[in-house]
Amino acid sequence: MAELNQNRLKIAQTTLSTKIKRLVFDNSVPILFIIICLAGVYFSQLPAVFIVNTLLSRITRNSFLVLALVIPVIAGLGLNFGIVIGAMAGQFGILIVTHYKIAGFNGFMLSILLSTPIAILFGVVTAMLLNRTKGQEMITSMIAGFFANGVYQFILLFLVGTLIPLKDPDMVLSRGIGIRNTIDLATKTGIKYALDDVLKYPLFNVLAVIAVITIIGLVINYYLKKKRGYEGVDNFRFVTLIIIMLLILGTSLYVIKSPSLLKSVKLPMVTTLFIAIIWAFNELIMKTKLGQDFRTIGHDMSIAQISGINVDRTRTIAMILSTVFAAWGQIIFLQNIGTLSTYGSHVQIATFSIAAILLGGASVTKATSGQAILGIILFHTLFIVSPKAGNNLFGDAQIGEFFRAFISYGVIGVALGLHAWNKRVQAMRKQLDTDVL
Amino acid sequence: MMEIFNKIIKRIGLPRLIISLLFAVIWIAAILLDQPMGLLASDVIRRFGMFGVLSLAMVPAIQCGTGPNFALPVGIICGLLGTLITIEFGLTSPILGYGFISSIIISIPLAILSGWAYGLLLNKIKGSEMLVATYTGFSIVSFFQIGWVTLPFQHPEMRWPIGKGLRVTVSLASTFGEVLNKLWGFYLGKVYIPTGLLLFFLGSCFVVWLFARSKAGIEMSAAGANPKFAAASGINVDKNRIIGTILSTILGAIGVIVYSLSFGFLQLYLAPLYMAFPAVAAVLIGGASTSKVTISHVIIGTFLFQGLLTVALPVANQMFPEGNLSEMLRTIVQNGIILYALTKMGGES
Numbered sequence: 001m002a003e004l005n006q007n008r009l010k011i012a013q014t015t016l017s018t019k020i021k022r023l024v025f026d027n028s029v030p031i032l033f034i035i036i037c038l039a040g041v042y043f044s045q046l047p048a049v050f051i052v053n054t055l056l057s058r059i060t061r062n063s064f065l066v067l068a069l070v071i072p073v074i075a076g077l078g079l080n081f082g083i084v085i086g087a088m089a090g091q092f093g094i095l096i097v098t099h100y101k102i103a104g105f106n107g108f109m110l111s112i113l114l115s116t117p118i119a120i121l122f123g124v125v126t127a128m129l130l131n132r133t134k135g136q137e138m139i140t141s142m143i144a145g146f147f148a149n150g151v152y153q154f155i156l157l158f159l160v161g162t163l164i165p166l167k168d169p170d171m172v173l174s175r176g177i178g179i180r181n182t183i184d185l186a187t188k189t190g191i192k193y194a195l196d197d198v199l200k201y202p203l204f205n206v207l208a209v210i211a212v213i214t215i216i217g218l219v220i221n222y223y224l225k226k227k228r229g230y231e232g233v234d235n236f237r238f239v240t241l242i243i244i245m246l247l248i249l250g251t252s253l254y255v256i257k258s259p260s261l262l263k264s265v266k267l268p269m270v271t272t273l274f275i276a277i278i279w280a281f282n283e284l285i286m287k288t289k290l291g292q293d294f295r296t297i298g299h300d301m302s303i304a305q306i307s308g309i310n311v312d313r314t315r316t317i318a319m320i321l322s323t324v325f326a327a328w329g330q331i332i333f334l335q336n337i338g339t340l341s342t343y344g345s346h347v348q349i350a351t352f353s354i355a356a357i358l359l360g361g362a363s364v365t366k367a368t369s370g371q372a373i374l375g376i377i378l379f380h381t382l383f384i385v386s387p388k389a390g391n392n393l394f395g396d397a398q399i400g401e402f403f404r405a406f407i408s409y410g411v412i413g414v415a416l417g418l419h420a421w422n423k424r425v426q427a428m429r430k431q432l433d434t435d436v437l
Numbered sequence: 438m439m440e441i442f443n444k445i446i447k448r449i450g451l452p453r454l455i456i457s458l459l460f461a462v463i464w465i466a467a468i469l470l471d472q473p474m475g476l477l478a479s480d481v482i483r484r485f486g487m488f489g490v491l492s493l494a495m496v497p498a499i500q501c502g503t504g505p506n507f508a509l510p511v512g513i514i515c516g517l518l519g520t521l522i523t524i525e526f527g528l529t530s531p532i533l534g535y536g537f538i539s540s541i542i543i544s545i546p547l548a549i550l551s552g553w554a555y556g557l558l559l560n561k562i563k564g565s566e567m568l569v570a571t572y573t574g575f576s577i578v579s580f581f582q583i584g585w586v587t588l589p590f591q592h593p594e595m596r597w598p599i600g601k602g603l604r605v606t607v608s609l610a611s612t613f614g615e616v617l618n619k620l621w622g623f624y625l626g627k628v629y630i631p632t633g634l635l636l637f638f639l640g641s642c643f644v645v646w647l648f649a650r651s652k653a654g655i656e657m658s659a660a661g662a663n664p665k666f667a668a669a670s671g672i673n674v675d676k677n678r679i680i681g682t683i684l685s686t687i688l689g690a691i692g693v694i695v696y697s698l699s700f701g702f703l704q705l706y707l708a709p710l711y712m713a714f715p716a717v718a719a720v721l722i723g724g725a726s727t728s729k730v731t732i733s734h735v736i737i738g739t740f741l742f743q744g745l746l747t748v749a750l751p752v753a754n755q756m757f758p759e760g761n762l763s764e765m766l767r768t769i770v771q772n773g774i775i776l777y778a779l780t781k782m783g784g785e786s
Contacts, residue, residue, distance in 0.1 A: 132780045139568040143775050146714075150768030157765065158757065177757070394587075396601050402582040409579045413572035420562035420569055427564075 019236050029411075030361045030374055037381040044388035049261040051384055056203060058380040059373075060196070060268055061336035063275045065329035066353045066372045068322050070282050073367040074291075075318035076298030078138040079354045079412075082126045082319070084145035086326025087346035088152050089119035094191065094331060094340055095156075095179065099168055101189040108194035108335055115327040122148075123323030127316035134301070138364070138416070145350060153343060183340040191331075192338035196268035203267040208252035211245045218242060271332060278325060279369045294318055298365065355379060355408035364419035382407060450724045452774055456741050459770075463748045470755050475627025477748055483618065484743040486634035487699035490641050491692035491712065492719040492739045494685045499730040500649065501681020502661030502674075503559050505720065505778075507570035509713035510578045511551050512689020519544025520694055520703055521603070524612055525592045535613040537698060544690040552686030556679030567727075571713075578710045585705045607703040614701040634699060641691070646732045648684075657681055661728070692716075718742055718771040721778045728782075745770070 024031060041051065065083065072080040093115030097107045126144055133140040160166050161177035173180055186192040222238050255262045285291040293314045297304040305311050330349065334340055357367055359382075360375025382404055390400020446454060467477060491509065498506035520540040523529065528543075529536035555573065562569050586602035595607050608614070620633025648654045660667040660677035668674050693712070697703045720730055723738020746767055753762035 129776070129780065133782065135564070136567070136779055136782065139571065140776065140779050142568075142571070143772050143779065146768065147772035147776055150765050150772060153765045154769065158762065175758075396586060398586055398602070399583055402579065402586065406576065406579040406583065409572060409575040413569070413576040416565070416572055417558065417562055417569050420565035423565070424561065424563055 016236065023240075027361050029359065030371075030378065033359050033378045033382070037378055037385070040382060040385035040389045043392050044385035045392060046385060046388055049265065051381070052203070052262060053265050054384050055377070055380055056265060056267065057336060058383070059376050060271045060275070061333045062329075062353070062356070062376050062380065063373060064278060064332045065326060065349060066356050066376055067275065067278050067282060067369055068325035068329050069353060069357050069362075070367050070369055070372060071285070071294065071318050071325075072322045073362065073365065074286070074298050075294040075315060076301065076365070077130060077141075077315060077318060078364050079357070080319070080322050080326075081138060081142035081145050081350045081354065082130075083322060083326035083329075083353060084346050084350045085122045085126055085148045086119050086323035087330035087349045088148060089122050089323065090115045090327035090330030091334070091340060091342070091346060092118050093327065094185070094334060095171070095183070095342075098183060098185065098190060098340075099166065099171060103189045103191065103194075105194050105198060107191045108331065111191065111331050112328055115331065116324055119324040119327035120320050123320035124316060126323065127312075127319035130319065131312045131315060142350070149347065156342060179342050181342055181344075183342060184338075185334065185340055186338045190338070191335045194335050195271050195274070195332060196336055199269040200266040201269055202256075202263060203265045204252040204255045204263065206267050206269075207248055208256065211249035211252065215242060215245045215249070218245070271336075274332065279373075282369045290314070290317065351408055351412070352379070355411050358411050358415045363415060379408075452722055452777060453724050453737070453741070456722050456745060456770065456774075460741055460745045460748070463745060463752055466752050466756075467748050470752060472751050472755070473627075477751065478627075479629040480747045481740075481744045482628070483631055483634070483699060484747050485740050486617075486631055486638045487696050488715065488719065488743050489638035489692075489735070489739050490688060490695045491716040492735050493638075493641055493645060493732075494688035494692050495716060495720045495725070496645055496649075496730050496732065496735060497657070497681040497684035497688070499720070499725060499728065500654075500661050501657045501678050502664060502728070503678055503682060504566045504570075504727045505717040506682075506685045506689070507567055507713045507717060508555060508573040508577075509685075509689045509692075509716055510574035510709045511555050512548055512686040513693040513709045513712055514577055514581050515544045515547040515551055515686065516540070516690035516693035516697075517703060517705065517709070518547055519690065520609075520697065521588075521590055521595065521607075524595060524607070525590050527592075529612045535616050537613040537616055537694065540613070540694050541691055544694065545687055548687040548690040549683055552683035553679060555686065556682035559682055560675045560678055574713055575710060578707065582706055603705055605704070605706050605708075607705065609697060609701055609703060613698055615699065617695070617698055631699075634695070637695065641688070642732050642736065645684075645688070649732075653680070714771055714775070715742065715767070718774045721774045722770075726781060727778055742770070 065087075068083055068086065069080055072078065090111070093111035093113075096114050097111040102110055126141065129144055130137045130140055155164075157178040160179050161172055166172055167176070171179055171183060184190060218238065218241055286295065293304070293309050296307065296309060297311055297314055301311055304314075326349075330346060333349075334345060337345070356375040356379035357372050358375065359378045360371035360373070362368070362371040362375065386400035386404040387397040388400065390403060391397040394400075449457075468474070494509060494512060495505050498504065519542075520536070522543050523536045523540045528539035533539040558569070558573070559566055588603070590596065590603060594611065595603050597604055617633035617637055618631040620631075621636075622629060622631050622633065624630070649658065656667075656672050657677045657680055659670075660672050660674045661681065664674045667677075693709070719738040719742040720734050721738065722742050723734035723736070725731070725734040725738070746763060749766050750763040753766070756762070
């Protein structure tokens, strides 16, 4: 018994070096890609203003979509390739709003509102399908996305103008049937920048303020906990966070003081707020009964069943949430892009979002909102710099472009392979345990 | 009455019945729209032979228990490489089938090697084969996009006249384009019968059928049908899964060579990305499931699916001149049938 206690003590007093080792080991994927991204930035020789500016607009427009992936992962549904279907719901919302020529912020909110019931319906149908194919959810959601794409094309290309009476020459093809390939959202009647342009502040000023507030919050929290004699105070975590925040603060102040053009980079505040809200939602829902049910099901479906959780119903709720968020995310995405490519905007959404969250260090069974955001930063840095870096290194921009396509497919492939392997090893271990008993 | 009806449906299989009806409807539409019947029938037969071997590649994969081979692009890349090497070194004498036979001979060792490596991977991830296979296929195709730009092929027919890398489509007109189609080909009324192509496809079917009846083939099917029972009776399940994967990869390589031959062009870059899906859909339409398949499923399925798409194209274009109705039909039928098969697969095993 005494020995056991000593062991426990040893574990509690892990040295700093092991902690750092563990941090590096647990985050090996993001660290690897941080290095690749930095190398890419270096070899691309692009100006910092360009990178930061492009990256910022890509982060703000894609984050919502990637955050939609978190809940299904926790609920054990794996990476939801079905966010493509949610994106279609969002595009239906945009099409309706554009048709009625409701522009700006009102149009944006209305399209969010209109797409929600459609997305809920799609979510329910997808969940019904996934509940019939337990254990094969990811391939099912992927094929379901392909299938839905066919139906989507059928509705918009052939039912519009025949069954659905729509005669808007701005939207319908000249023959009177079918929606045009591209719909311009940038006109006075569109929703381009409806959310982004509400309020904009210089990025680095905002970052400085956030860093200061976070540092104050962290310090107060730390001392309150110390004072109360709270046991689980994690000094390492506290110091790491403080260092990161100080770095952010320092960089921001440096940029603000310097004559660099970086000062002029502006952050769309409302879009950022939307992202913060869904991030908070993803965190807070885990504190509720529903969130705990998600976690239990994700851990072991049969145990969840025995402990009285309605598994199918909870999985359906997770899918509905993900699909609705994907619909909203697609609307946020398109208001920034400014043109709706009717038959193309949604097709690659799932691949890119999933590759992004995996780069951030998520896996098929574990994902956090923080990983999602980190992943987006890495994935899009790679996206921005790789053609130019490819050009500078190999004399051919194509190679860089192919490289990033390979990364997005390859990282998904490797993650899925590792997960399947892990699942099998665990199943075999379980088998061994039962055999011994 | 209802009982008999249900029995018939069960015997034919719902998907096969629906697709057959759709096929019949499209043919009637084609007749009503006054399409050139002879040309249409010739096209159906040509596409049947063209896609046949690719669909056949599903048979060993399903039989050995790894499920439909969504990683067909692994084999396809081997086939493409074999053809490119053939053209590069000019191995296109008539004895070598104007390059057809040499392409196959070169691609087979490549396919054995990559099929073996891919089979090892599949043994590590039992239970999630289809998903991992899909992304293995995607990854290999996107990886070889870099390859097509950087590999040192020099033949002027394959390279861009200016700039780097291989062309997106390489014409086979001067080598073995349509060689099999023309071999012993003849007109039956207005319908062209590409005898060589059909014979090659049916011959491949026969070889696979023969293999399934050999000792090794029976062992492989046993390992696929019930791995635990097979292992208990002394069959090395993992080894047999690798054999099945290698065979499937080889057939994929030969399949794409036949496909390119009949098409007249070699398609590089992104073209092979989704090539596995029509092949999977074809055998499923033919009546196969994710764990059971016969040669007849391949023949019936390829004929129905490719036939449907071939006839649908001109019919759809005449009815809706703009927009790609037949492409849409392909997407819906192809992915609908795969979804249907997934739901029939049942839950977690």
